[in-house]
Amino acid sequence: MATTQPWCGKNFKPRVFEKHPPTLCYDKPAAAQVAKSQYDDMRYKAIMGEMIESVVVPKRSARTWTMQQGDLCRITVCEGSQVGDLNFWNLENTQERFYSGKTRQLHSTHLRVYDRLWSCMPYLRPMATFVFDSLAAYGIDEDGGALHDVIGTRCDDYTYKLITGKDRIGSCHSSLVQAVVNERAMCEADVHDVWNIFMCTGFTRDTHQYFCKPSPARKGDYIEFIADMNLLVALSACPQGDVSIPVGQEVPDAKCHPLKVEIFRKKN
C-alpha cells in the first residue's frame, strides 16, 4: 500500500523483496564427514590403551598440552558446572591454527559428535574430530540455544571495559595469553577464536543477538575429541564459571571450578 514518507513525497511504495527458501551454503564436503565406525574404533582403542597425561586446569586459569595424531582428549567437568574455551595449533607450525568461522560454516554454530575442527587458510585441514559428548541429548532447545559453540571469540577484558568502564585482568583471553606466554613462549597474537565447550549459547530469534544460558553441564559430564594432526592445545576454565551471572556483574568464587584433561593413546 502506498504510504507517505516525508523524505520521498507522496505515493512511496515499500520495496518488496523476492522470497526464496534457504539453501545450505556448504552442504558437508566429503572431508567434513568422517567414517563414524572408524572414529568409534579409534576412540575405543585409545581409551583401552594408556592414559599418557592428566592435567587439571585450575579455576579462572588456563593450561596447555600436546597431542599426537590419533590421541584422544577427554575434558571433564570434575567438580561443578563450568564452561571452557579451547585453542588449537599445529604442533610443528603454530601459524596453522583453529579457524572457528570456517568450522561454523562447514558444520554449524554448535558442534556435534563427528563434527571436525578446521585449521585456518591456506591450510584448511581437519585438526581434530569430536567423538563423544555426555550432553548430546541437550540438542537445540526451544530458544535455539545449544552447547559447544564455534560462534567465535572468548570473554576478554577489553570488551569488559567497554561494558563496565572498569579495568580488569581475568578472562578466558587473558588466561589463554598467560598460558601460551608462560608455557610455550608464544604471545597474545597467537590466541585466537575458540571452541566454547559446555556453554549454552544462541542468537535471539527476533533480533539475532548473541545470548547465553547457565550451562547444563554437571560434575561428571565430559567431551572427547581425537587429534587429526599433532596438536598444541590450550584450555581456559572460564572466570564466568557456569555463565549464570551476566557479564559485568561480580562472579562469586564458588561459581568457578576447574576442568580435568586426560590424554589417552592406543597401545602399539
Ligand SMILES: [Zn+2]
Ligand atoms: Zn570465558
